[in-house]
Amino acid sequence: MRKVIVALLPVVALAACKGQPPSSDSITGGNPQRGLDAIQRYGCGACHRIDGVPGAYGKVGPTLQNIGERAYVAGKLPNTPENLQTWIRFPQRIAPDNAMPDLAVSEIDARDIAAYLYHQ
Template identity: 80%
Template sequence: MRALQFALSTLVALTACTGEPPSFDAITGGSPRHGLEAIQRYGCGACHRIDGVPGAYGTVGPTLQRIGERAYIAGKLSNSPENLQQWIRFPQRIAPENAMPDLDVSEIDARDIAAYLYHQ
């Protein structure tokens, strides 16, 4: 939670300096545009509802709408860009036997997916 609070306070400070709100892609180091492509490539929408992703109406996993407002990821990790990226890459390592499979998501793709999800 501290990491997310730090990230949000950094966003507020940067907004005050530039007059423009920075986005979570600045925090994740990823690209929301590439994240959309990765979400489609890995088939995330087969299990999750994800706004802005064509065909992402899955109901197996939770909706990924407004994930940046949540306190926890998967009910286990405090919500931070780093934790979201780890969850995307290694869900079975973090919560063995949960329904989300390890999809061999690369570090770069995880950053991009996190940027997309936080960008919504």
């Protein structure tokens, strides 16, 4: 994963030079459309409010609106694409006994979900 982030740094820098924010897929290595599909498959909207996801009005977990503007993921990890993906895949390792279950999210699905969340 570290190699992917290092490989993406020139893309991010180039976008910044042009005055454009980097796209969510360039910073995560994921695809927002596939992320929407994965969010629906894993049932994330049962617990979270997520813009653009039909029926995602859950109130168990925090809203995931504007997650890219937050300083921390889950109040514990600095908000980076790598940390968001780690949280999505392994929430119980990061914060044992928290309300978010481990759902066996694949690495690819976590990238795509992160791309969707940052894309909002």
